Amino acid sequence: MNTSVCTPDSLLTQLQWRYATKKFDATQKINLDQWQALEQSLVLSPSSFGLQPWKFFVITSPEKRAQLLSHSWNQQQVVDASHFVVLAIKKDLDEADVERYLARMAEVQQIPRENLDKLGGVVNSFLDKLDSPLAKQAWSARQVYIALGFFMLSAALLGIDTCPMEGIDPSAYDQVLELEDLGYQTVVACAAGYRAADDGSAQRLKVRYAQADVITYL
Ligand SMILES: Cc1cc2nc3c(=O)[nH]c(=O)nc-3n(C[C@H](O)[C@H](O)[C@H](O)COP(=O)(O)O)c2cc1C
Numbered sequence: 001m002n003t004s005v006c007t008p009d010s011l012l013t014q015l016q017w018r019y020a021t022k023k024f025d026a027t028q029k030i031n032l033d034q035w036q037a038l039e040q041s042l043v044l045s046p047s048s049f050g051l052q053p054w055k056f057f058v059i060t061s062p063e064k065r066a067q068l069l070s071h072s073w074n075q076q077q078v079v080d081a082s083h084f085v086v087l088a089i090k091k092d093l094d095e096a097d098v099e100r101y102l103a104r105m106a107e108v109q110q111i112p113r114e115n116l117d118k119l120g121g122v123v124n125s126f127l128d129k130l131d132s133p134l135a136k137q138a139w140s141a142r143q144v145y146i147a148l149g150f151f152m153l154s155a156a157l158l159g160i161d162t163c164p165m166e167g168i169d170p171s172a173y174d175q176v177l178e179l180e181d182l183g184y185q186t187v188v189a190c191a192a193g194y195r196a197a198d199d200g201s202a203q204r205l206k207v208r209y210a211q212a213d214v215i216t217y218l
Contacts, residue, residue, distance in 0.1 A: 041154035071172035082193030
């Protein structure tokens, strides 16, 4: 069954329309319906084993956003965009996180928790092989970037602008947002809203390698 909601042309139009927005119109806000759909794009993002080693912090406080600005290379998107999300990974991912996930799976899929013992063993032994905290952080961060991609693409399809932001100081973010106490660690951020009419970057041609240079059939 074809459940497509857009054509190849309309998809490409939105992919071309999207760009990393440098200047947001601070007066334009994303409406609630659209924002809720964007939140779902984060919730529904896939992750390895489905483990979801993340949390997404929506920074609503103008004061906090002003504080984050100085830890973001002074990039004004942090304060001007309608919404600002900090994508974080769970610190010290361990068996308790796997157990939490299995309990959730048992609840949602209405199956006895014991039926998931084997899956739990597989996931735990995979995590054990990531034998350093750094390796676990890198694995978790890879999952978070998938969520970032889902969020940005969903926004583009809704006609909402975004700017993914690695130009931030993650540990300073953790301090300002007190994420350490919550057991999370900043990876990347994303501003979302509407481009300012005079954002010159909107007109800049995309610099991409040719299709034949990045896609190879073997
Ligand atoms: C993970 C990631 C982090 C980025 N960090 C920043 C950033 O801090 N500030 C910024 O203005 N652009 C940032 N960018 C935007 C890239 O520079 C931009 O996506 C790239 O140059 C391609 O341009 P386009 O997205 O406008 O097509 C980031 C992009 C990605 C994917």
